[in-house]
Amino acid sequence: MIKGKFKYWGFIKDPIYGYINITEEDKKLIDTPYLQRLRRIRQLPLADYVYPSAVHTRFEHSLGVAHLAMNIMINLPVEIEEDEAKIVRFASLLHDIGHGPFSHLFETILIKYFGLNHEQVGREIVIRSEIADILKDIGINPVEIGNLIVGESFSLKKYLQQIVKSGIDADKLDFIKRDNFHSGAGYGNIDIDRLVNTMEVYEEDLAINMTALHTFELFLLARVKSFEAIYFHKTLRIAQLMLLKAIEKYIEKNGFPSKLELDEYLKFDDFRLWIKLAEDNSSKDIMERIERRDLIKEVFEKRFLSKESLGNIVKELDKIKESIIAKANINEDELFIDLSILPSVPYHGAYEYDPFEIPIVKVEEDKKIKYSLTELSPWVESIKGYLNILRVYTERKHRTKIEDICKKIFEDFP
Numbered sequence: 001m002i003k004g005k006f007k008y009w010g011f012i013k014d015p016i017y018g019y020i021n022i023t024e025e026d027k028k029l030i031d032t033p034y035l036q037r038l039r040r041i042r043q044l045p046l047a048d049y050v051y052p053s054a055v056h057t058r059f060e061h062s063l064g065v066a067h068l069a070m071n072i073m074i075n076l077p078v079e080i081e082e083d084e085a086k087i088v089r090f091a092s093l094l095h096d097i098g099h100g101p102f103s104h105l106f107e108t109i110l111i112k113y114f115g116l117n118h119e120q121v122g123r124e125i126v127i128r129s130e131i132a133d134i135l136k137d138i139g140i141n142p143v144e145i146g147n148l149i150v151g152e153s154f155s156l157k158k159y160l161q162q163i164v165k166s167g168i169d170a171d172k173l174d175f176i177k178r179d180n181f182h183s184g185a186g187y188g189n190i191d192i193d194r195l196v197n198t199m200e201v202y203e204e205d206l207a208i209n210m211t212a213l214h215t216f217e218l219f220l221l222a223r224v225k226s227f228e229a230i231y232f233h234k235t236l237r238i239a240q241l242m243l244l245k246a247i248e249k250y251i252e253k254n255g256f257p258s259k260l261e262l263d264e265y266l267k268f269d270d271f272r273l274w275i276k277l278a279e280d281n282s283s284k285d286i287m288e289r290i291e292r293r294d295l296i297k298e299v300f301e302k303r304f305l306s307k308e309s310l311g312n313i314v315k316e317l318d319k320i321k322e323s324i325i326a327k328a329n330i331n332e333d334e335l336f337i338d339l340s341i342l343p344s345v346p347y348h349g350a351y352e353y354d355p356f357e358i359p360i361v362k363v364e365e366d367k368k369i370k371y372s373l374t375e376l377s378p379w380v381e382s383i384k385g386y387l388n389i390l391r392v393y394t395e396r397k398h399r400t401k402i403e404d405i406c407k408k409i410f411e412d413f414p
Contacts, residue, residue, distance in 0.1 A: 001073075001074060001075075001076065001077075001078070001079060001080065002073050002074055002079075002080045002082060002085045003079055003080065003081055003082055004082035006021075006023055006070075006082075006085075007023060007024070008021040008022065008023055009022055009023055009024045009026070009027050010022060010027075012063060014060065014063065014064060014067070015181065016064060016174075016177055016178055016181060017064065017067055020063050020064070020066075020067045021067075022063075025086070025090075025134075025138050026066070026089075026093065028134045029090065029093060029094065029131060029134055029135075030063075030093075032129070032130055032131055032134070033266055034097050034125055034129055034130075034131060034262075034266065035059070035062070035093075035094070035097060036059075037266055037269055038057060038058040038059035038062060038096060038097065038099070039057055039059040040057070040269035040270055040271050040272075041057060041058045041059075041099055041100075041101060041102070041103060041269055041270055042055065042056070042057055042058075042102065042103060042270055043056050043057055043058055043060075043061050043103065043175070043178070043179065043182075044056075044103070044179060044182075044183070044230065044231075044236075045102035045103055045105050045240060045243070045270065046102075046236060046239040046240055046243060046290075047183060047230065047233075047236055049235060049236060049239050049293060049295075050183075050233050050235050050236050051182070051183035051184055051185065051230070053182055053183065053184060054179070054182045054183040054184075054230075055182070056178060056179075056182045058096045058099055058103065060178070061096065061174060061175060061178055062092075062093055062094070062095065062096050062097075063093070064174040064178060065092045065093070065095060065096075065170045065171050065174045066089055066090075066092040066093040066170075067174075068092075068170035068173050068174055068192070068196060069088050069089055069092035069163050069164065069170040070085070070089055070092075071196045071197070072163050072170060072196050072199055073085050073088060073089075073160075073163065075196060075197045075198070075199065076159075076199060076200075076201060077200065077201065078159075078201050080160070083139070083140070084156060084157070084160055086138070086140055087140060087144055087145060087148065087156060087160075088148075088156070088160050088163050088164060090135065090140060090145050091145050091148040091149055091164045092163070092164055092170055092171070094122065094126055094131070094145060094149065095119075095122065095149050095164065095165075095171060096118070096122070097122045097125050097126065097131075098116075098117075098118040098119060098120065098121030098122025098123070098124070098125055098149075099118045099121075099122075100118060100121070100268050101268050101269055101270050101272075101273040101274075102240075102243065102270055102273070103118075104118075105240050105243065105244055106118075106247070108244070109247060109251070109256070113256045113257065113258055114257075114258075114259075114260050116260065119149050119150045119151075120150055121260065121265070122146070122149050122150075123146030123147065123149055123150050124146075124260055124262075125262060125265070126142050126145050126146040126149065127142045127143055127146045128262060129262050144156075148161065148164050148165070149164070149165075151164075151165045157204070158204040158205060159201045159204060159205055159206040162205065162206040163206065166206060166358075167358050168195070168199075168206060168208065168216075168219075168358055172223070173192050173195065173196070173219075176188055176190070176219065176222050176223060176226060177190060177192050179226060179230055180222065180226060180230070183230055185225075185226065185229045185230050187221075187222040187225045187226050187229065188222060188226070190215060190218050190219050190222055191215050194212050194215045195208070195212050195215055195216060195219065198211055198212045199212075200359075200361045200363070200368065202359040202361050202368055202370055205358075205359055206358075207358065207359035207360065207361045207370075208358060208359070208360050208361065209360075209361055209362075209363070210360055210361060210362040210363075210371070210376075213360060213376060213377065216358075216360075216373075217377055217379075217380070220380060224387065227340075227387065228387070228389075232340050232389055234298050234301070234391060235295065237338050237391065238295050238296050238297075238298065238336065238338075238393050239290060239293075239295055241336050241338060241393070242286055242289065242290055242295065242296065242336075243277075243286075243287075243290060245286055245333070246277045246283035246286040246287055246290070247273070247277065247283070249282045249283045249286070250276065250277055250280050250282050250283040252282065253280065253281075253282040254280070254282070274287075278291070296334075296336060296393045296394060296395060297393060297394065297395070297396050297399060298391055298392070298393050299392055299393065299394055299398075299399050299402045299403045299406065300390075300391065300392040300402070300403055300406035300407070300410065301389065301390065301391045301392075302389075302390045302410055303387070303388065303389050303390075304388050305387055305388070313339065314339065317337050317339060320337070320409060321335060321337050323409065324337075324392075324402065324405055324406070324409065327405050328394075328398060328401050328402055328405060330394070330395075330398055330402075334394055334395050334398060335392070335393070335394050335398075335402070336392070336393040336394070337390070337391070337392050337393075338389075338390070338391045338392075338393070339388065339389070339390045339391075340387070340388055340389045340390075358373060359371075360372070360373055360376055390410065392406050
């Protein structure tokens with residue numbers, strides 16, 4: 001529970017939670033151009049090529065995360081100081097403020113040219129822009145918010161950090177529910193309120209109450225199935241890969257800043273970049289194909305589970321791609337190889353132990369007894385590890401030839 005009482009200025013209607021209350025302080029942050037910019041950044045870029053209604057934005061997601069973070073704190077069976085609650089609330093509201101155009105698709109560009117991921121860019125925005133002045137006026141250290149966004153805050157209690165960044169944080173709870181709602185994929189019918197209203201604190205960690213174990217199992221399953229059905233859908237992925245190729249060609253011709261300038265970064269959104277790509281000679285051919293939904297076709301797929309990440313295989317794939325191109329006698333731009341190297345339930349954050357072992361707590365006579373998730377739910381053991389999906393795409397005219405080559409090359413892969 002939170003000490004003190006938050007005074008709300010008004011509310012925003014949300015299709016998931018009904019109403020999201022906002023304070024005067026929230027409103028000041030929301031009305032900054034940096035947070036307003038998230039209205040122009042899709043949560044799932046090009047997902048509408050598969051799921052036409054999946055056109056929601058990082059803006060509404062950010063509001064939802066702040067809402068859930070607040071509800072978690074209100075319902076935790078510990079006392080939380082008002083200033084601590086504000087830090088968690090504001091970090092949740094601002095956690096995605098550093099995203100570039102087309103969200104995670106732009107991450108490789110940020111890392112290549114700025115040496116920063118979107119969370120690190122978010123920290124820079126929080127501590128270097130007008131947001132810092134607003135936070136200081138409220139009595140909040142902007143550095144604390146920035147560090148919490150990247151998971152490096154150690155002044156807050158551990159369980160408060162985990163509300164912002166962990167295996168069961170407000171971010172994951174919202175995007176699983178929201179992405180499934182807007183896409184219609186159907187894996188988000190989870191009783192999020194049950195998880196939020198029954199969370200516990202065990203020693204220093206955020207924990208799941210035994211009474212919500214079944215709901216938590218469904219949440220994990222939804223995460224796995226959403227990865228397959230939404231985030232790594234074969235059509236969505238090739239549309240994104242083609243868009244990324246267009247971005248790369250545009251940058252090769254026109255260059256890209258090597259230093260993060262906040263005023264310029266404000267101009268980085270889906271709409272503005274799409275227009276630039278569609279009009280530039282370097283990228284407009286690819287963009288015309290995307291706009292016609294004339295996508296390169298999948299010719300080969302292989303799925304496998306492994307206990308360890310296959311990130312080291314990525315370098316080998318570059319050699320394999322060169323081999324396929326040589327054998328098929330095609331151009332480099334006519335072949336795409338895509339490999340998911342994310343864990344099936346990719347958790348990270350302030351937990352120091354096996355991320356699948358989020359504490360499950362049973363309360364008996366005011367005494368908390370801790371259980372491991374795999375102890376209570378044996379089927380979870382079967383989905384631990386990395387779900388890897390390897391796909392090869394090429395132009396329709398090369399389909400049969402590339403398929404035959406891939407069957408031979410990838411027979412024993414990995």
